[in-house]
Amino acid sequence: MMGQSAGRETKRDMKRDMKRDTSEQERKQKGENKVGQAFTYEAAGQTLVIHLPREIDHHNCTILKNETDLLLAENYITRLVFDFTRTEFMDSSGIGVLLGRYKQMKGSAGTVAYYGAGRQVKRILAIGGIAGIVKGYDTKEAAMEGRPERREPCRK
Numbered sequence: 798m799m800g801q802s803a804g805r806e807t808k809r810d811m812k813r814d815m816k817r818d819t820s821e822q823e824r825k826q827k828g829e830n831k832v833g834q835a836f837t838y839e840a841a842g843q844t845l846v847i848h849l850p851r852e853i854d855h856h857n858c859t860i861l862k863n864e865t866d867l868l869l870a871e872n873y874i875t876r877l878v879f880d881f882t883r884t885e886f887m888d889s890s891g892i893g894v895l896l897g898r899y900k901q902m903k904g905s906a907g908t909v910a911y912y913g914a915g916r917q918v919k920r921i922l923a924i925g926g927i928a929g930i931v932k933g934y935d936t937k938e939a940a941m942e943g944r945p946e947r948r949e950p951c952r953k
Contacts, residue, residue, distance in 0.1 A: 836861060838868060843875040844941050849884045853891035862894045866901075875907045878940045882913030892925035899931055908932075912940035 835850045835857055845868055850857060869877070877898055899909045912934040914922060922928040934940035 836864075838864075840868075840872060840874070841941065843873055844878060845869070845872065845874045845876070846878045846880055846937070846941070848880040848882075851883050851885050853884060853887040853894070855888065855890040858890040858894050862897065865894070865898055869898075869901065874902075876941070876943065877902050877907065877909045878937070879909070879911040880913055880937065881911055881915070881918050884913075884918050885915070887918055887921050889925065892921070892927060895922075895927050895931065896925075899927075908943065910934060910940040910943060912937055 837848045839846045839848070847861075847865060849861075853861070865877075868874070879895065895909075895911075902909050909931045910933070911922075911931060913936075914933060919928065919933070922931075922933070932943070
């Protein structure tokens with residue numbers, strides 16, 4: 798009995814894995830992530846830009862983390878840039894995702910930056926300690942190049 802149920806479970810797992818592989822291939826071809834257009838990404842050389850969604854919370858942080866980790870594992874990335882231009886809300890789980898990617902990139906001698914953060918997001922980044930360790934920029938071009946530029950401080 799135990800061998801039969803284990804065999805069925807294995808076949809189910811194999812079917813599920815095959816289905817997952819197919820959907821991931823389709824997703825990559827479309828340039829989408831698993832949740833449709835919640836966030837998108839683009840790679841330019843050794844730079845990966847993650848275009849974040851309107852809200853970053855515990856509902857989508859696991860997917861964001863896993864997808865970013867997958868992209869970092871599959872590509873040789875030396876600079877990770879987060880695009881906050883669409884983001885209006887972020888909770889502590891978003892801080893955790895950013896901090897985790899910062900540690901990951903630092904461990905492989907890479908750098909992390911962000912751009913396009915509005916007042917509310919800048920405030921959350923400052924409170925969470927991210928603004929002190931990850932450099933913020935106003936434009937995508939500046940963030941991708943890592944060039945210094947004048948930034949306005951976060952005001953309450």
